[in-house]
Amino acid sequence: MPEAVSTTNFDTDSFPQLKNDLYLRAARGEATERAPVWCMRQAGRYLPEFRAIRVENEFFNVCRTPVQPLRRYAGLLDAAIIFSDILVIPQAMGMEVQMVPGKGPHFPSPLRSPADMADFSVDRSLDYVYKAITNTRHALQGQCPLLGFVGAPWTLMAYMVEGGGSKTFALAKSFLLQHRESAHELLGRLADVAARFLVGQVRAGAQALQVFESWAGELGPQDFDEFSLPYLEADCLRMARTYAIEALAAETLFDVISLDWTRSGGGRSVVLQGNLDPTVLFAEPERCAASLAPPATIANLGHGMMPTHDPNHLQVFLEAVHESSQALRN
Template structure:
C-alpha cells in the first residue's frame, strides 16, 4: 500500500486484495429507510426532481455515509437516466413506478430526439459528492446494463416477465440489436463521464438478467456487458467494473469469465459456497445477504451474515445485500450488521 495515498479498502478489494473484515456497502443504501431521506424528499418533491438536482442528489448520496460509515458511497440516481437521455420521456408514478414514453414496442427508436444534456446534472452530483467524501471512502458510479434498460424502453414500464422485450428480441432481432447498441453507446459515455467527474469504480446493474434463456442471455447480457467493459477498460484501465446480473444462476460463471468485469455481484438466491467454488479463482465477489434477513434481524441475521462470510472467506469479498435494501428495514438492524462485521 502506498503510504502517501488514502487506504480505500473497498477499492482495494475490487482490485483483488482480501481484506478482513470485508468492506461493506448496501445496494440502495441512500433511500427511503432513512428518515433524513424522507425529510428531504418531502421538501424537494419527487424522485426525479431530486435525481436531477445535484445538491439534493449529493446530499442523499452522503446521508448513509454520515450515519453508518459505509466503505462505499453509491451515486444517487436511476438506471433510466440513459433512456431519458436517448429521448424517451421519463416520469415516476406514485405507487406504480417509472414510465417511459413512447414505449418502443409500438414506436421506432429512430423517432426519438436525443437530449444528452440530461446527463450533465449527474456529473455535477459526482463532483459535489467527491468534494465532500472522505478520502478513505470508495465512490461508486453505475448504470443499468443494456438488457435491463431495454426492457423498460420497449414496454414503457416495468413488467413481471419482461415479455415485450423478450418477444422483440426473438421476432425482430435486428431491431432489438439496434436498440441494445444505442444503449451501449450512451452507457459507455455516461460511465466515462462519471469516472471523469470522480467515481472510483462503476457497477453495471442487470436487474432482469434472470428472465432470459441461455442463448439469449449470452447475446443480450454477456456480449453487451463485455463490449461496455472493454470500452471502459480501454479508457480507464485502473477503474474496476462490477457486474451484477441478478437472477443469472449458473449462467453467472460464463458471465464472470466472458464479460471482463473485475468483480461480480451475487444475488440472494446464489449459494455463496457454490459461487466460491465455481467462479474464477481470486475474482472479487460482492454480496449476498438476503435483504429480508436484514429486516428480520436478531439471531437470524447474525447467522446469515456468518454464512456469507464463511463461504467467501478465501477470496476478495465486498459485503453487500443480494439486492436493494427495503424501505421497511430498521436502522437498528443495519447498525447491528455493521457491528457484527466490524467486531464491535
C-alpha cells in the first residue's frame, strides 16, 4: 500500500506557550482543581458564525477553513477541536463524498462488494488538515489544548458500504458476515490510513486525539471483538459502549473513555469523558444549569451539539460546570 498520508514539515517549534493545560492533566489521570469542559461539535453547525460561512461554501470547503468558538465562550472552554469530518479519509482513498443538506453524507458509488475495493489508493493529500491544525494552534495563543480527531475503521467502513447513514446498517453488517476476509482487509487499510493520519495531526500540532467509533453500538459483543476492537487497538483509538468499556479500559492503551448519556463506567479506574444528554440544552437556561452530567473527569456531552441548539444555553451549561467545580472546592 502506498504511503497513506503525507506530512509536511510544519513550523511547530514556535507554538505559543500553553496557558491552560487542565484538559491534558485530567486526561492523564492527574488531579485537577476543577473538571475541564468542552463539547463535541462545539466548532460547528449550531453557531451563527458557522452557518454564515456555510451559506457560501460547500461543506468540505469549510473543512479547509477552520472555525472555532473560543471567542464566543471566552474563558469557559478547556479544549478546542479542529473543524473537519471523519469522512476525509474515504475521500483521501479516492471515494466521492457529498454532504447533502438535510440528509447528511452521501457516497454516489458506495462499496457493495469486494470487487469495489480494487481501485483503492490514497490519491488525495490530507495536508490541508495538518495546515488547519498548525494555523489554529497558533491562533489559539495557548488558550487551551487543540484536539485532532479521526473516524474509527468500522464506522468509516459502515458509511462507505451503506453510502451514508442508516437505521439498520444491514448492508454494512452483511458485508462483514458474507465477505469476512475482504472486510478485514478493508478495516486494515482504514486502520493504516487512520493511524498515519493521527501521527500527521500530532506532528502538525494536535495535543490530544479523539477517535469516533460512532456505529460500534450496531455490533453485538462478538462482532465488536472481531471487527472493531482490534482496529481500535491498532490505532490507539477510543470509544464507549457498555460491553466494550471494560475491554477497552483493561486491554488497551486508551487514556480516556467517552460515554453517552445512557452508560456508566466499568473496568479498571479510567478517565471518563461525558455524558450529558445533548437534548438537555433545549431546556430553559435554569434547567440547563441544573442538569450537569453524572460525575466524570472531563465534562462533555454524550454526543455532539445539534444544529438547533441555542448557543446561549451552551454558555449557561459551561458556566454551570465552572460554578459546580468551584462549589466542590469550597
